Amino acid sequence: MNPIDPQLPPGDPLVMLGLLASAILFAVGIVGFLSRRNMITMFLCTELMFQGAGLAMISYGRQHMDLSGQVFVIFILTVAAAEAALALGLVVLLYRRKETLSAEAWKELAES
């Protein structure tokens, strides 16, 4: 195991908090995606995971004092926006087919 070595130089508590927050947001996003039945909420949960990823980028960027972390957040935003557009288009399409937002209305993947 890895108890904290007091000889290590002090770290940045902001980075620590940021990374923890990103992990928590990601985990909560996953929990939400797995447990919600409303397709829109499920996609909101994926956005939560994106938030976690972005926060991690910023935190590591700060830890290494490098701008690449922030640049990557731009790309994450791009992908999130594209994903939102397509996902919501799909949701509208699926809603038109079955008149419900419940993900459980779609069971065609099952074998039997």
Place this chain on the structure above:
Amino acid sequence: MIAAPAMLSSVLALAEGPLDAHAAPELRWAGLALLLPLISGVLCLLCGWMKVRSKLPAALTIAALGGAFATILRLQGAVGETPVVINLFDWISWTWGDGSRFHGFTANVDLYIDRLTVFWMLFVTGLGTLIALYASEYMESDVGKGYTRFFGAVSIFLFAMGCLVMGGNLVMLYLGWEGVGLASYLLIGYYFTKPEAVAAAKKAFIVNRIGDLGLALALFLIWQCYGTVEYAALWKAIEAAPASSEWTAQAIPWLLMLGAFGKSAQLPLYVWLPDAMEGPTPVSALIHAATMVTAGVYLIARMFPLFIVNPDALAAVAWVGGLTALLAATIGMAQYDMKRIWAYSTISQLGYMFLGLGVGTTFGASYHVFTHAFFKALLFLTAGAVMHGFAGQLDIRKLSGLLKVPGFRLVSLLAVLGCFWLAAFPFTAAFFSKDEILVSAFTAKDERVHVLGWIGLVVAALTAYYTFRVGFRVFFGPVKYEPGDEHHGHDDHQDHGHDHGHAHGSHGASAAHGGHGHHGEFHPHGPRWAIRVPLVLIAVGAMLAGWPSYRTMLNHGEPNWVKTQVAQSSAYQGVAAESHGSHDDHAAAPTAAEGEHAHADHGHLVLGMDAHTAVGRLGSLACIAGILVSLYLHLINRGAADALRRTLMGSIATRWIVVGAERKWLVDEFYDWVIRLPLRLVANILSAIDELLLDAGIVNGIGALPAAFGRLFRPLYGGVVQGYAVTMAGGVALVAAWVIWIWLRGAN
């Protein structure tokens, strides 16, 4: 088929291959004899593809075969005393090591032209042309249905037969051998909706496979022992090192023999030929009587240098031939189906040919092949004409006096002529050829085969009897007939022996007089010119087949033409050196004045006479005796035959003769019990093992495992997307936890 363009180009380029300098230019066209049937085969294929509904395929085939015949006629004039090898194109040429004799394998598409080749091709293509012409009318009810297929198969047959006979090496011979087997299969199974025909085709194919295995093994061993499969090189190799005592060299003639027996329907393997009569009659005439079945004779004649060094093998050939002749003749005596009788007579006559080969007279065997081809084709074709006219009727008890039926007079006349030839009536062609064989049997150096001469004489008598049994019953006597059940001229006859035809009422009630049957509206229709012309031409050919012998007889000492043909080929290599003591050894010097009848000095006396005289007299006697018995039993007092049968059946001691002969000595049943039944048992056992143990146990068991495993996890995958997402996220979480745990452990 693929070879066609290359062949065409090489033929048109006038064969640039290594021709002997002194070879006649006509020989360069020999490839046409192969190419023309191939072309007509391809054209028939096209016709079939374009759904031609006319007699065009027949015209194409007849034209092509006629062209091939013309080519062979030209060759006949041109072929010299030395064999010529014509290279059409190179095919297989492998060398390894230093490339010396045993380090290479060469099999080019060569033609080996010597007099034996041309002699054989002469009647193959000639009869092929005539029979194709005959078939063009005979098969006309099938125009638009199987007509194209029929002529396509005939073309393929002629092509393959040409390959077999003219090929310059054993590989080509083998290809031709298999090709004629294929054509035979296709044509026997021509009426493929009829179960009997399908079964017969399969039987022929499978039985031939056994023989072909022997041929293939012989081919391998020949390469192994002599290092080549090309005839020209092979003869040199044999001359250089004649007989090796290695078992491989000793086995070659035996294996070749097996192949020949399969193709030529000899004793262990003859059973396919009678059934092959399910095919259309022209096919029976061409393939299963005149040409293909003589391939075995050709093989042994061609490979004679390999046999001559092995007296045991030759004796075996003689014995198999003699016994086959006897067996088939006895069966033929008791059959009622005309085609079937001719089929057994074919087997019997082939037995004569093998007897001739076995006692060393390749000339006699070849001559008999030649004469037999004509008269047997004639007999089959007349039988076909009768069948064509009488709606498939072939039962000799239901046909009588056809000589007097209008439209059938010519056919009947020719058939009776054919009967005389088959019976080897004195001074017909077959008489001379059979004479040749029997004399050689009596005078052979090998004492073991002398008794076969007597068997041959007995068979001659039996042949005369059963031939005229048909002749007298069908063509003489009061006019009386009963049509078969095929009212469209199909030779779709049902062969049930004597149980046949009860659906048409009793025999007596169906009698018809003066050619106008009161049997419904049935009128027998006589054949037209396309059947009559080939019949007459073949009859003329059969008559002319005796011509060489007449010349020899009249101009004492003139060499027999057929003999010169055979003598200047590999079939005579070594015959002289072996000195059988027969008159054959004079053939070693065919240019010298032949002492055809000078046998006394050989010291082989039969009944105190010199062998030739004795056989001539005894043979004539046997023939006439057989005819007379037949005359009494089947024309003068037809009731006597049935009475005789009843008498024989009445006594336990003689009953087996009738039953045996009528039921073909139970050979088929014997094969069924001894070979087929054990095989079937083993197959069933293996099949049960396969189904129960392998399929159900191992294969399905292994297949069931994942299914059972999957059933365990099925609840996870209910089709809702989160179900899958849980698996994925849980998997990612576990993998991440595992990786990070390892990483943390490693950090310390």
Place this chain on the structure above:
Amino acid sequence: MIPPLLYAASAICAVGLFLLLRQPTGKARLGATILGLAGLAWLLVQGVQASGALGFDPRVAIMSLAVAMATAAAVRVITTTRPVFAALYFVLVVVAGAVAYLVMGAEFMAFSLIIVYAGAILITYMFVLMLAQQAPDAGGPSVAYDRVAREPAAAVLCGFVLLAALASVVGDARANQQPAAMIEARANAAAWNRMRGMPELAQERITAELAAAGKDPMGWSPAGGLEVAQDGRTAMMPVTLADGTRHETVLKASDLPVNSTSLGWELVTSYPGSLELAGVILLMAMLGAVVLARRQTDMAEDDRRAAAGLSRTNVEDADLAGDRA
């Protein structure tokens, strides 16, 4: 961080979240919330302790607050039974995240986040919610499938195993950290290097300094490149004045370009290809959304051909009709 403690804190959070998910409106809600917040607080305290920093820093307090707010809002996003509320709570998550960005010095991204997420994406979600929302049924203010979580135990287990694993890495990040001085030196070198590409910034500083010294602010010419000092905290820019004398302007860290300028510079110099690709992705997403959202009609293959101006085939349809029959 000490892993067993970390796992314990994660487990407490997990139990809290599980209870909230199972009964989002029941009486246990308060207790579950307190439990979850306690676990969260313990986790954060561990994180701050693990950094090894001592003493009070207001930025840490603000950051902690923002993280707590983001977490709480995120939990509300997944526990609320009404999707509209979920979307609104998500705005709160975004705002809290933006605060964290600001505290960590990413000003441009903080504002971008609010504009893009809270402004654009969330509005889209709201539109779709309006388009597709079903009327609440008799059971409450929302639809039945929104009220009951689906297998919360499995979901929480997955999520928090992942959380524990990720948090372990967070705790370990410090152990692999390079000395702060080295990081800073490299960051400074990179910053000065960026400034070399932006000569106007140096020009402004020189002009201002010359003006302050009472000299001609425009009468100078560069006498060499930017010379970074040994420690990297300052740099010197030599110029030649109009009278031929040499003047050395000292540039300090405060003269370096601000965050948004640096970020823009980094984006277009280091990642031009990725930038273009991002544009293409957005364009494709737009096209895809247009195609997906069209009203779709069920047309036979043949009718579709006709609608597209192609000739009708009429062949397959007949066959298909036969097959169906």
